Amino acid sequence: MSVKILIVDDHPLVLEGLKSLLADCEGILVAGTASNAIEAIAFLKTNEVDIAFLDISLPDISGIELCKKIKEQFPSVKTLALSTFNERSYVSRMIQNGASGYLIKSSGKEEILEAIRQVQAGGYFMNVNFDQASSPAPSKTIPFLTRREKEVLLLIAEGLTNPQIAEQLFVSVTTVNTHRQNLLMKFEVSNTASLIKLAAGLGLI
């Protein structure tokens, strides 16, 4: 019995690459592919799948959200995050949402096969070569942000000043400022530049 795999990625090249990489491996069957979350969910409703490879950046909803949905609706499907070296920081979120591991897209064939084996056996898989040709940052986890903090962060990123944000959100400037201070605290930075850089790196804005 082959391991049935669903690949979800919006880049045909990645789909093709993974498919061709897995095609000639015995015991592995690429059951289908999807280029967005809707397609992925639809496919899972009508097909049996063992492992789903989820790209983290999808056109409709993020792979993180998709992972959550899949785990809710199809708990038996194991998920593997597919991330580029830029998106590693997402990975912890994925794991929190039930993913069985992640692969960076620069993984070689052996790593991919190893990941499938591990996950199919009920284990976890993570690329270990963390800080090679990529961000030297210790890949921080995303701080937990409240609804309001996210809103404020977004508006800051859009270039609004505190007074403008206050107007937008119908609150006082001091409130906005408090949220701002909390953001700086949670991200452990001391100014807007660092805040936005980090948030951008984490894909939050």
Add this chain to the structure above:
Amino acid sequence: MSVKILIVDDHPLVLEGLKSLLADCEGILVAGTASNAIEAIAFLKTNEVDIAFLDISLPDISGIELCKKIKEQFPSVKTLALSTFNERSYVSRMIQNGASGYLIKSSGKEEILEAIRQVQAGGYFMNVNFDQASSPAPSKTIPFLTRREKEVLLLIAEGLTNPQIAEQLFVSVTTVNTHRQNLLMKFEVSNTASLIKLAAGLGLI
């Protein structure tokens, strides 16, 4: 006579994808692949290549720089930029550096073949479906930054204040401030938050 192609990308998946996509096309031969700029240059020194597909984000130097180098050392090699939807803004730089066009990685097989045909015929190729499932921003071009401005931008992104940057660069605070103002002007923004967000989106930091 087949069109000889070199693919330069640090993601094995993309390499595989392109290779398998082009493998069964007559008149096209994937002469080789490289996962970084050094390998690419080395390959070109010893092999004949018609078209080089260049990923924009490479581990050593950017595809943009690589494009320039290739054009200098191997003027007969035509280059095609490979970009993800996030990196479109780089494209104009590529073109300025002599690229014959660009492909977004979400291109389908037909588009890729069409691109090869066009470029081989001495023409240019650009994906036209610009603003579909991607950034709603009008995909700005990267403003031309001077050496010093890039340095300052980087230090700002690292969270340094003007006085700290001045100390780092052994110049006065007013100088740093001037560079900062110029950055804001060139990016057409009015504060650090927007600046960093834009710069991060363009992959500059």
Add this chain to the structure above:
DNA sequence: AGAAATATCCTCTAAAAGCATGATTTTTCA
């Protein structure tokens, strides 16, 4: 119902950033 988390508001101070205007020196390159 009650604790905990979240959101809201306040004052005050100092530091930093943003904006305008102008000028000199150094590099770069045609």
Add this chain to the structure above:
DNA sequence: TGAAAAATCATGCTTTTAGAGGATATTTCT
């Protein structure tokens, strides 16, 4: 070698941020 571009510095002013300290509603969840 000259013109253009880049880098340097200055002054003065306004707005915004950063930081500290505290306070009161409002949700949320057990």
